[in-house]
Amino acid sequence: MKFPHPYKLKEISEIIGSTYVGADDFSVLGMNEIHVVEPGDIVFVDHPKYYDKALNSNATVILINKKVDCPEGKALLISDDPFRDFNTLTDKFRPFVSSSALVADSAKIGEGSIIQPNTFIGHNVVIGKNCLIHSNVSIYDDTVIEDNVTIHANTVLGANAFYYKKRPEGYDRLKSSGRVVIKSNVDIGASCTIDRGVTADTTIGEGSKLDNQIQVGHDTIIGKNCLIASQTGIAGCVVVEDDVTLWGQVGVKSGITISKGTVIYAQSGLGHTTNENDVLFGSPAGEAHQKFKELASIRFIPELLRKTKHLK
Numbered sequence: 001m002k003f004p005h006p007y008k009l010k011e012i013s014e015i016i017g018s019t020y021v022g023a024d025d026f027s028v029l030g031m032n033e034i035h036v037v038e039p040g041d042i043v044f045v046d047h048p049k050y051y052d053k054a055l056n057s058n059a060t061v062i063l064i065n066k067k068v069d070c071p072e073g074k075a076l077l078i079s080d081d082p083f084r085d086f087n088t089l090t091d092k093f094r095p096f097v098s099s100s101a102l103v104a105d106s107a108k109i110g111e112g113s114i115i116q117p118n119t120f121i122g123h124n125v126v127i128g129k130n131c132l133i134h135s136n137v138s139i140y141d142d143t144v145i146e147d148n149v150t151i152h153a154n155t156v157l158g159a160n161a162f163y164y165k166k167r168p169e170g171y172d173r174l175k176s177s178g179r180v181v182i183k184s185n186v187d188i189g190a191s192c193t194i195d196r197g198v199t200a201d202t203t204i205g206e207g208s209k210l211d212n213q214i215q216v217g218h219d220t221i222i223g224k225n226c227l228i229a230s231q232t233g234i235a236g237c238v239v240v241e242d243d244v245t246l247w248g249q250v251g252v253k254s255g256i257t258i259s260k261g262t263v264i265y266a267q268s269g270l271g272h273t274t275n276e277n278d279v280l281f282g283s284p285a286g287e288a289h290q291k292f293k294e295l296a297s298i299r300f301i302p303e304l305l306r307k308t309k310h311l312k
Contacts, residue, residue, distance in 0.1 A: 022075025161218030
């Protein structure tokens with residue numbers, strides 16, 4: 001998320017009540033998660049295990065819970081609770097604003113687009129030309145939908161990321177300030193849920209087709225012309241490259257890449273990055289032909305056991 005204009009390090013420190021290491025007028029341009037940070041961004045870190053990753057990332061301001069050596073060209077914000085203060089900045093720069101209207105005044109809907117009854121369209125939503133949005137769809141704030149998109153009933157675009165910190169009193173949610181971006185010529189089935197990015201975009205690429213009852217987690221990027229069948233669940237921060245096919249009830253672990261042209265058969269569980277044009281099956285998913293041979297061999301186990309017993 002980029003701020004509406006550059007802020008000074010001192011100004012940011014005053015918002016969250018922290019101390020800092022760096023020049024008062026050190027420029028701060030935005031805030032992002034570690035995997036999408038850019039120069040000028042704030043990133044937060046609250047565990048020594050991840051200090052080096054944050055300090056050596058593209059971020060130039062590190063919101064951290066301990067004073068450490070500051071790399072050249074960077075600045076620190078020293079906080080007793082970086083997670084809390086990252087949420088404070090989210091509230092400051094992307095606050096939740098309630099709406100009493102089904103279609104917010106700030107929403108923009110392109111020529112030829114049809115919005116069916118009982119659909120909710122939030123603040124700053126942009127819908128392109130010749131889209132068809134069926135009844136009871138919920139499109140949360142800041143969502144961008146390009147041209148010729150069809151979205152079926154009861155789908156939700158832009159719900160919060162599933163991202164929590166466990167504290168003694170319970171779970172504390174990291175607030176989401178990112179967006180959902182749906183590119184042109186995408187079809188989305190009924191009762192799908194596509195979560196917004198924490199600070200960046202969750203994206204569905206041009207020409208991709210999603211069946212009913214699909215979950216796409218925060219900050220996931222789905223490429224062009226992908227085909228995803230019903231009841232597939234894709235965790236957050238996944239990259240799905242172009243021309244990927246995921247059949248029904250596939251489960252995908254967070255933070256991996258499904259490379260171009262990969263096909264994953266139904267009811268598979270994927271926990272690793274794939275190679276281009278892999279064909280996978282099983283849980284954990286492996287090369288499909290080999291997995292089928294393994295399954296076929298299971299039928300011979302009773303006979304092998306009988307032979308072993310006879311030999312004894």
